[in-house]
Amino acid sequence: MPDLTWIKNGRIVDPVNGRDEVGDIYVNEGRIVGSLSTGQRKGAHVIDAGGLLVCPGLVDIHVHFREPGQTHKETIQTGSHAAAAGGFTSVICMPNTTPAADDAGTIQYIQDAIQREAVVRVYPTGCITVGMNGERLAPIGSLKRAGVVAITDDGKCVQNNELMRRAVEYASMFSLPVMDHCEDSSLTRGAVMNEGVMSTRLGLQGWPAAAEDIIVSRNVILSTHTGAHIHLQHISSATSVDIIRRAKKRGVSITAEATPHHLALTEATIAEYDTNFKMNPPLRTEEDRQALIDGLRDGTLDCVATDHAPHTDYEKDKEFDFAPFGIVGLETALPISLQVLHRESGFSLLDSISLLTSKPADVMNLDAGSIGEGAKADIAIIDPDETWTVTPESLHSKSANSPWLGVALKGRVRKTLLEGKPVFADGRILTG
Amino acid sequence: MPWNRKDLITIENLSVEEIEQIFKVTAALKRTMGRSVKKLPALRGKTIVNLFLEPSTRTRIAFEVAATRLSADVISLDMAASSTTKGETLRDTAQNIEALKADMIVIRHTAPGSPLYLSRLLRIPVVNAGDGSHEHPTQALLDCFTLVEHLGSLKGRRITILGDILFSRVARSNIWAMTKLGAEVTVAGPSTLVPHWFTSMGVKVSHNLRTALADADAVMLLRIQHERQTSTHFPSLGEYTSMFGLNRTRAGWLKPDAIIMHPGPINRGVEIDSDLADSGQSVILEQVTNGIAVRMAVLYLCAGGSPEAMLKSAPAS
Numbered sequence: 001m002p003d004l005t006w007i008k009n010g011r012i013v014d015p016v017n018g019r020d021e022v023g024d025i026y027v028n029e030g031r032i033v034g035s036l037s038t039g040q041r042k043g044a045h046v047i048d049a050g051g052l053l054v055c056p057g058l059v060d061i062h063v064h065f066r067e068p069g070q071t072h073k074e075t076i077q078t079g080s081h082a083a084a085a086g087g088f089t090s091v092i093c094m095p096n097t098t099p100a101a102d103d104a105g106t107i108q109y110i111q112d113a114i115q116r117e118a119v120v121r122v123y124p125t126g127c128i129t130v131g132m133n134g135e136r137l138a139p140i141g142s143l144k145r146a147g148v149v150a151i152t153d154d155g156k157c158v159q160n161n162e163l164m165r166r167a168v169e170y171a172s173m174f175s176l177p178v179m180d181h182c183e184d185s186s187l188t189r190g191a192v193m194n195e196g197v198m199s200t201r202l203g204l205q206g207w208p209a210a211a212e213d214i215i216v217s218r219n220v221i222l223s224t225h226t227g228a229h230i231h232l233q234h235i236s237s238a239t240s241v242d243i244i245r246r247a248k249k250r251g252v253s254i255t256a257e258a259t260p261h262h263l264a265l266t267e268a269t270i271a272e273y274d275t276n277f278k279m280n281p282p283l284r285t286e287e288d289r290q291a292l293i294d295g296l297r298d299g300t301l302d303c304v305a306t307d308h309a310p311h312t313d314y315e316k317d318k319e320f321d322f323a324p325f326g327i328v329g330l331e332t333a334l335p336i337s338l339q340v341l342h343r344e345s346g347f348s349l350l351d352s353i354s355l356l357t358s359k360p361a362d363v364m365n366l367d368a369g370s371i372g373e374g375a376k377a378d379i380a381i382i383d384p385d386e387t388w389t390v391t392p393e394s395l396h397s398k399s400a401n402s403p404w405l406g407v408a409l410k411g412r413v414r415k416t417l418l419e420g421k422p423v424f425a426d427g428r429i430l431t432g
Numbered sequence: 433m434p435w436n437r438k439d440l441i442t443i444e445n446l447s448v449e450e451i452e453q454i455f456k457v458t459a460a461l462k463r464t465m466g467r468s469v470k471k472l473p474a475l476r477g478k479t480i481v482n483l484f485l486e487p488s489t490r491t492r493i494a495f496e497v498a499a500t501r502l503s504a505d506v507i508s509l510d511m512a513a514s515s516t517t518k519g520e521t522l523r524d525t526a527q528n529i530e531a532l533k534a535d536m537i538v539i540r541h542t543a544p545g546s547p548l549y550l551s552r553l554l555r556i557p558v559v560n561a562g563d564g565s566h567e568h569p570t571q572a573l574l575d576c577f578t579l580v581e582h583l584g585s586l587k588g589r590r591i592t593i594l595g596d597i598l599f600s601r602v603a604r605s606n607i608w609a610m611t612k613l614g615a616e617v618t619v620a621g622p623s624t625l626v627p628h629w630f631t632s633m634g635v636k637v638s639h640n641l642r643t644a645l646a647d648a649d650a651v652m653l654l655r656i657q658h659e660r661q662t663s664t665h666f667p668s669l670g671e672y673t674s675m676f677g678l679n680r681t682r683a684g685w686l687k688p689d690a691i692i693m694h695p696g697p698i699n700r701g702v703e704i705d706s707d708l709a710d711s712g713q714s715v716i717l718e719q720v721t722n723g724i725a726v727r728m729a730v731l732y733l734c735a736g737g738s739p740e741a742m743l744k745s746a747p748a749s
Contacts, residue, residue, distance in 0.1 A: 200629035201444075203544040203566030203604060273545030319522060319543035321564070 069098025
């Protein structure tokens, strides 16, 4: 008996094919097909998607799954559950684990865990430098052979320009994108939030946007000189958006992402020192936030990525200065993006969904982000109108360090299908 | 007017009426300090814990004296003795202190926001004795109490705060207190230590000492406190003194009867010439005395003491 699925009467939102219409999606043996015969329809598993959106499974090119070494925060299993619950079917995890994923052995360990535990597609990245110490190149060729889809020292930024230049030159030989966390650390020592009106008021050490802008400029220059693809992670500053816009006009091979939290929130939310608003880079001003939205609108910024960064409650429950940076994002990314981009900023549904599907897939050359005929049937079925309140219990991540705790969000994933098989349905992870 | 606060965390969220209420009680308590028996029974049987997670001598002693004068039992924990060095979180430390049945915590901490954090965690009152570069409310209260003693109402008075504003909790609390009381405040010093963001708090920012001091009714000097700044924020203490140190000539730019204030500890010859610190214009030691009375008032009010009862027990003559 072949494995057949018939998703009926959904609003199909497939950005790659420019499709936004009510219709049916058919799956045969894990792939999207144009139709099923009458006989096949009888034997198909039917999903009634009336009133729901049927989208490509979402793609997040920036998550932290903490395995190996920090599994009290998250594991590849729990992280993949959070992904599935958020509608994501492909995610790229960062290498700042313990130990850092800077050699083929660690990548193999991660690949094994993915094979064993993950309910969605999880792609590893490797480090740019050994131990992410910014001193010596990691074995980038071996990392590539072990299956990494990019290299990055995310969480840290390679400060040495010669080393970064050689890293991007060397990685380009393997067509490996280099993802960079843009932060000049000489400008951020001891800093915990955006430098400006709020840091002045709160007496917290300020983190100037210049720390990001300088490295974004550096990377634009290195990409110009080497032709290598550099992907700029979690852009947060208006000046950086401007630098990227001008570089792209000149055809420089850079791409960039923005996070849902930088699109939705500003430094003003830190008024009461809530550490669930402490992240790196920090939340910035309304002007920066608007620049990010404009950057996504005109393609200066290529996609949305969550920087899903789980930390336990006891790690976050500290003085603002002492709490770790980062928040979880996989399970709130969709409703936040729909709210900020579609409902508040006039992005079409197709454009909004493209920023979470086909566009990030393009940036990282992943086979994902489409539900056209022949594509893998990775599908998110979404109720765009359901309102739900974020609580620790509502999240599938091992951690609940979300800035939206207690907040009602609109838009919820009903089902997530991987190659046609439901891995998440109506609030539950389905395994086996 | 009643006092409804359990905690004193910031000046920013105090009303003018609350500040004036504290001043009335402070004035009453100050009168009791002239008596031969200074001790009052107001907090007898209460235990106050001074949780000092950042080294401090003068503020801690001022709180100890204030609590002792009110007959409270005082336990002072300083950083070296505390369990935080053993990896205990602030939450656990504070909950342990509460479990010991302490009645109030006075906290000094390097981390901004930590007194607010504690106050939400604990049922007992929390008094902020300085949180990083954020606020130092009792210092601002004693400074403004001293200013009012000398200048009367602060409405329309020109007050200049000079020095390291960026890293100063004293500056921030005083900005809120002085502007709430109607003063026109200028913050002055090197551009690296007085960023323009401060204008958002309702003050003028100046890097020109002459304009900053011209016709001021009072100048408050702040110590250059962070050794690390000397490598990046300005070239040297010597250059600081030559550009921004207060000397006789520069003091002459102030109003003739202007007062000179300093929260201490002073660095003679750096931010202030030695003889100016000892001059008739200086009210530095009065600030110290008022610091006891203000802290007595704050402890008394946060412990639930009635303002009226205190005003009755020490009426103005």
